[in-house]
Amino acid sequence: MKKNTTLTKWIVNIFFVVVSLIALFPLLSLIISSFRPSSELMRNGITFSINWSELSLYNYIHIFTQSPAYWEWYGNSLIISTLTIVLSLFFSSMVGYAMALYDFKGRNFLFLCVLVIIMIPFEVLMLPLYQLMINVNLINTYTGVMLPLIVAPTAVFFFRQYAMGLPAELMDAARIDGCTEYGIYFKIMAPLMLPSFSAMAILQGLNSWNNFLWPLLVIRSNDLFTLPIGLATLLTPYGNNYDTLIAGSVMTIIPIIVLFIFFQRYFVAGLASGSVKG
Structure with missing residues (x-):
């Protein structure tokens, strides 16, 4: 009984973790896109693919200064x-x-x-x-x-x-x-x-x-x-x-x-x- 209960808890936890990740996917895409230059956003839109060389803090600097x-x-x-x-x-x-x-x-x-x-x-x-x-x-x-x-x-x-x-x-x-x-x-x-x-x-x-x-x-x-x-x-x-x-x-x-x-x-x-x- 204890093994079945533990297995059920693990399955339920894994299920809700997957659901949470799916729900957070649009938010994570938005956060990553906020570090991309506007020209890149115009070409590719909001995507989850990461090109580390293009990421910068320019967008946030622009908000705070301009x-x-x-x-x-x-x-x-x-x-x-x-x-x-x-x-x-x-x-x-x-x-x-x-x-x-x-x-x-x-x-x-x-x-x-x-x-x-x-x-x-x-x-x-x-x-x-x-x-x-x-x-x-x-x-x-x-x-x-x-x-x-x-x-x-x-x-x-x-x-x-x-x-x-x-x-x-x-x-x-x-x-x-x-x-x-x-x-x-x-x-x-x-x-x-x-x-x-x-x-x-x-x-x-x-x-x-x-x-x-x-x-x-x-x-x-x-x-x-x-x-x-x-x-x-x-x-x-x-x-x-x-x-x-x-x-x-x-x-x-x-x-x-x-x-x-x-x-x-x-x-x-x-x-x-x-x-x-x-």
Whole structure:
């Protein structure tokens, strides 16, 4: 039995290693291509074959020394993504928490509206949202980009489902001790929801960082472009910006990796603390 179990574990591990390598293949190709000159990229495209004599740091040197616009786009994406994560976690968690643990008139109808919005593609809502941004004069602003993402229906649904598993007895005990409703949320319930905060921070950060279509509609000025839009402007028929495009694409992966590593740590810690309900 032990031999069969060990053999099964080895087979499963080998299988997942192979799957991981297949998933990482495009990323490795992109990283290797970022060290190639733009002329070589135009001739052969992004490939996994390595010619060590052609690899250099020129593309990255070019980004750090001759591409000031790239760092403006990078800063815009960092500002928008950071604010979107913080505001989305704050408001979406409170809405989901209220829907789960408070009994008020119209609660089920509001939750049904959340489910309906989740099922509607963003392309359907895009034009009404765009018209709304025009009416409130938020075109070409950070606020116009972030506003539709602050209370995301997916995040509200996720927080509601997680909050439904929290012990409601803690709320009654806190009320007896004289704690306010806001105090109950911020001091008692929010710490128990840390795993959900960590998971949604990764998801919302990824969505905001890679968001292309909505910022493309709202933003007008080049100095407000986010990274996806800015990198898209480098695509020309002549390929004279590939040195910035490929290396810049690799640099965009760094914040997502840092975000995942940072919140993965707190996800485990929050899971342990959330399991203690006494």
